[in-house]
Amino acid sequence: MTRVALIGCGNRGADVYGALLAAQGASITHLVEPRPARRAEVAARHGVPPEQQFAHWDAFFALGRVADAVVVATPDDAHVAPCLQALALGYDVLLEKPVCLHEADLDRLLEAEAASTGRVTVCHVLRATPFFQAVQAVLASGQLGQLVGIVHAENVAHWHYAHSYVRGNWRLSPPAAPFLLAKSSHDLDLLRAFAGAAPHRVSSEGALHHFRPEQAPAGAAARCVECPVLGCPSDARAIYRDRDPTRWPVTVLTAGGQTLEDALRSGPYGQCVYLGHNNQPDHQAVTVVFGNGVTAQLTVSAFTHNNTRTLKLLGTHGELRGHMDWGELEVHDFRTGTSRRWVVDTAGTHGGGDDGLVRAWLACLRGEASPPTPLAQSLDSHRLAFAAERARQLGTVVELAGG
Template identity: 40%
Template sequence: MRQITAILVGAGARGRFVYGEYAKKYPKELKIVAVAEPNEERRQLAAKDHGLSSNQLYESWEQVLDGAVMADVAVISTQDRMHCAPTIKALELGYDVLLEKPMSPLSEEVNTMANASRKYNRLLTVCHVLRYTPFWSKIKEIIVSGGIGQIVSIQLSENVGYYHMAHSFVRGNWNKAEETSPMILQKSCHDMDILSWLIDQRCTKVSSYGSLLHFRPENAPVGSTLRCTGGCVVERECPYSAVRIYEEDDPCNEWNRFITNKLTPEGIREAIEHGPFGRCVYRCDNNVVDHQVVNMEFESGSTASFTMSGFSHDISRTVQIMGTLGEIRGYMEKSEIVLFPFGGEAIEVPVTVEEGGHGGGDEGLMREFLKQVRNENSNDDQGLTSAEASLQSHLMAFAAERSRLEGGKSVTIAEMMELQFTQVKGVASPNKVT
C-alpha cells in the first residue's frame, strides 16, 4: 500500500478532527506534509499533530498553492464560501482534491469546479460521507437487488439535535446564510445526495417550506441575559444553556472541543464567558432556518419528502422507503434496517457497525478516496461522490431554497440549470437562489 501525501487547507473541526485524525490513526496510508490555516493556534496544533516544521506551515491557501506540487492530494476543508478558488488552483497544479461539502453556496462555482476536474483530468471527490456508510450501502444493495421492486416514495428525516442546532447553526460558524450557506445546503446536502443516489434518477421538481421559528429575540425567556453566564435567572432551566452543553457532565459535552483548544475547566469556562458559544441562543445574530421540509418529484414519477428539524433529542436519521414489492425502514444511528417484503415476514437486515463519525462514513470516504488516488484513476472513474455526482444534489438544494424563499412555489430543476448557465455567462445574479 503506497502512502499518500496530502496538504491540508483548513485545520478547523473537520480538517483537524476528521481528515487530520485519519492520518494520525493510519500513518501508513496518509501523511499530512503541509497545513494552511490562518489561525495561529490551529496551525501550531496541526504542526504538533503531524510533526511539521515551520516551513511546512502556511497562513493561507494562496501560499501553500503558490509553487511546486508538494503532495499527492489537497484536502480542502475551509469555510463554505472559500472552497472554489483553492479547489480550482489545486486541480490546475495537478493535485487530486478531497473537498468538504457543500461544494459552494453559489451554483456557478459548483459548475466551475466540476468543469475544472474534467479539464485538468484530476479527481474531485466531495465529502458526501453517507454513501460510504455500511447503513446506506446496505439499503442501496437491497434496492439494486430488486428486493422492494420500483421505488414509489421515500420519507427521510434528519434530526439535527437540539444541542447541535444551538452549537453550529445558532451560536456557531454556520448561523448566517449570507456568510456560509443556507441550512438545506450546508447541513442537508448529505440528504439530498442520498435521496438522489437511492432513487437513481434525475430530480425534476422541488417545493419547500421552512423558517427560523424559535431562536429569535422575541422568544427569549423573561430574565434571560445576553450570555448564559451573565446572571441569567433561567439558565438552570434552559436546555440550550452553554454551561450545561459544554461544561457539565452532559451526554453532549464532547462539543467543548469545538469551542476552545484549552480543554481544561478554566479554558472551557473562559470560552463560555467570552466567546461566541456562551451567548444566549435567543440573542445571537443567526438567520438560518431551524426547520424545513422539502418535497421532490423524480423522472419516473417517484417522490421523496425530507424533513430537517433542529428540535430533536438526538442526532439521527430515519428513513422509510416504499416500493412496489416491499418496504424498508431504517434508523441510521442504531444501524437498524428492517425489510418488509409484501406477502412475507419482516426481515431484520444485519449491518456492520463501524467506528468514526457519520456512522463510519468519514473513514469510509477516506479509504475509498485514497484507493482511487493510488490507482491513478482517469476521469472514466471519478468515484462514488465525484463533483459530477454532486451537481444533482446541489441543484436540488438550490431549488429547495429558492422555493422556500418564494413561498413554497414549485421549482423545476430545469429552471435551476438554466439559471446556472446564465450565471456562468454573467447574465444573472446568484443572490436570488442563495
C-alpha cells in the first residue's frame, strides 16, 4: 500500500487530496498541521496515531524517509521549504499550486528535483479532466489544422471571488500569490499545453474595480449578519446558508468544529466585502504569444454568474468551442462545412480533475504509468503569471527567455 504524508491539512490537503488518496487505496500515515483541532479532526478520519502527527514539517522530516510520498498543501508562502526538504530525502511530491511566490524559487525547485531521486507533480488538475483531455484529443487529431489562436475565460463567479479573494486566504498579495497566479495557473498551464510551446511574450491589464470601501452601499455594516442592506450580491448569509453544509465552500468556515453561524459572526468570511482588507485585481486580461506563434487571450473575472471555464481554439481548418460547466464541446470543420457537438462528463471537483490527477500520480508512484506533466513544463505557467503581473503593474510587454 502506498504510504503518503499530508503536509498541510486544509481544504485542499485533507478534504480533497487526502480523501481521494484514501479512497483510491493509499494509506495516510503522517500529518503536518499547525492547528491542533484541525489536526485531530483529520487524524481521526485516517487513524493516524499521535506520534505521527506534527505541528511543523521540520519535525516530520527529522524522521527521515518514513513514507513513500508527500502532499504539500500548505499556504502559498510555505510551499517551497517543505518541498525542498522532501526532495532532499528522495520523496515524490504532489505540490499544490502556486508552487512559490518568488520567481527565483522556480529554478531552485528544478535544481532540487534534478539532484533528487524524487519527482514533483504540480497540482494542475485541469489537465486531468475528461473535458480538457477531450479538447487535447481534438487538437491531436488535426481536425483544426494549424492552431493559430486561443480565447479562454476563467469565470470566477462573483460569490467565489468574494469568498477566496476578498474574505479568504488569497485576499492580500503579498503574502498570498498574485490573483493570476493563485487562481489561474491552471488556465495558463492549459494555454501552454494547447499551444505546445513555451511562452515568448506577455502583456496584461487588470485592476481592483469594485471590492473597495468607496463602493460600499449606504448604511452597510462591517459584518453581514448585522447589515440592513438588502440585495447585496456578496451577502455572506446568502452565499453560505443556502449551500450544502458538507461541501466547499461552507466546510472552509466550519473546519475545526466551528459552526457556520459562529463563523459568520466572528470570522473573516462574515465580513463586509467593502472593508478594504483586500488588494487583488477583480478583473484581469492577459495576452500571450508562444514560441511557435500561437496567440492566446485569457480573461479572469469576478463579474460572472457561472464558476466555469469557456474557450475557443482557432485553427486554419476548424474551430473548437467549449463550455466546461455544461461539459459541452463543439467543433466546426471549415473544409466540409459540418459541425459536431457532444457532451463530456464534468462530475466531481474541478470537473473530475482532482480525482484524475490523484489517480495519475498514484499510478506513477506504483510504477504503473509515466509521470504526469514534467515539472519544467508545469512551471511555465508560473513564469507566465509572474511576467503577466510585471506587465500589469508596469504597463509594458514582457519577454520571456527561452520562448
